[in-house]
Amino acid sequence: MKFNNEQLLKYIGACTSPYHTVDTSLQMLLDSGFTELNLDDEWQLDSGSYVVNVFGTTLFAFHIGKKPEHTLRIASAHTDFPAIRVKPNPITSVKGYTKLNVEMYGGFIENTWLDRPLGAAGTVVLKGDNAFDVDSVLVDTKRPIAIVPNLAIHMNRSVNDGVKLNRQKEMLPILMMDRKEKENSSKSLNDRNNPSLFPESDIQYDAWTTFLADEVNCDPSEILSYEMTLYPTEQGCVLGTESDFISAPRLDNLTSCFGVLSGIIQARKANADGVRCAILFDNEEVGSRTKQGGAGMLLPNLIKRVYDALGYSNQEMDSFISKGFMISSDVAHGLHPNYPEKNDITNIPTLNKGVALKIACSQSYAGDAKAIAIVKGLCDEAEANYQIYVNRSDIPGGSTVGSISSAMLPMRTMDVGLPLLAMHSARELMGANDQEQLNRLMIHFLGD
Secondary structure: OOOOHHHHHHHHHHOOOHHHHHHHHHHHHHHOOOEEEOOOOOOOOOOEEEEEEEOOOEEEEEEEOOOOOOOEEEEEEEOOOOEEEEEEEEEEEEOOEEEEEEEEEOOOOHHHHOOOOEEEEEEEEEEEEEOOEEEEEEEEOOOOOEEOOOOOHHHOOOHHHOOOOOOOOOOOOEEEEOOOOOHHHHOOHHHHOOOOOOOHHHOOOOHHHHHHHHHHOOOHHHEEEEEEEEEEOOOOEEEOOOOOEEEEOOHHHHHHHHHHHHHHHHHHHHOOOOEEEEEEEOOHHHOOOOOOOOOOOHHHHHHHHHHHHOOOOHHHHHHHHHHOEEEEEOOEEOOOOOOHHHOOOOOOOOOOOOEEEEEOOOOOOOOOHHHHHHHHHHHHHHOOOEEEEEOOOOOOOOOOHHHHHHHHOOOEEEEEEOEEEOOOOOOEEEEOOHHHHHHHHHHHHHHO
């Protein structure tokens, strides 16, 4: 099926939390003929295509060709994005308004989240038969339930001079107006925890727990915990007089996830030789040092499990890794026409000119001269446009998972990604022609 941007926008619209990114991506792969494996099972592998849901927010997919020793190729991206997360015990009230106590996940442009209708998505964990037997349920309100309103200019005449927002005070979303509390809600917490004084059926749960219970269709007493992300409910769109741009939330880094998935699906269609892998990590925006992140042992362990199940020795596996290649895909900073001085003076990626090859001598982006040459060659073979991104020498840029994961799994690696404007805003901007270029690269890299 030929790519069009509506497919990308539909994918972004479904991926409203890392849990939903994995769930949506998993379904895409299952629909394409992949076989699901469980992380806690013993794997029996043969030629074929497989996918593993790792702790709900990371996804590992791989294809084994008829000659597994032929090549090892890995493409990676990340499922998480800067956002507002709901804290435990989140309900707080001020003069009749009910607000949510929240914290900020990753580094985002705070004022872009003001005055935006916000939905909620994530997972709710319910009681089971015992402490280890719990049930996780995905939740997506698919409608706005909260908002962080701005302060009127009449009350802050200097607002257009720039305002620093206090995350604990000024970034709390309004959820609802207070409702009249029932008489027994005034009972002490000690009474509530004493079943003989206060039966469970009479416990008054806070508005957030009650809301989640309604969304899950369960009794509030069944809810043990949750991990909920607030997200802008406005849909992405193509814009510009010539339809040159895409404006959408979460372009960082769902554009890369979508491209990587296109590549691993093609690996199955073409029955590519060797071992071809796609991994969508979680927690890149907060440093990657987690059990499901790129700075942990997850990827090395998964690669070892694949080769172990195929009957290869550790020495053979080490040889395959040393000859292998990994492309880490995460977005890059495109030239902003209102701030052209923020870019490097000779390496200037712009929207609609293709994939950015990200280079840094500090190794905040993975890559060396040979890796750069290889990816240039891959782009040429795939007829995918590319350009070079390097930070200005006096402006430190961000980092991504490529150099981190390649340190854990020592193989030649290159960081690439689509150029964006307004990175880490509630809505980001990309070129309407660029996703196809990334897809071409990933399809050729993993599928040929």
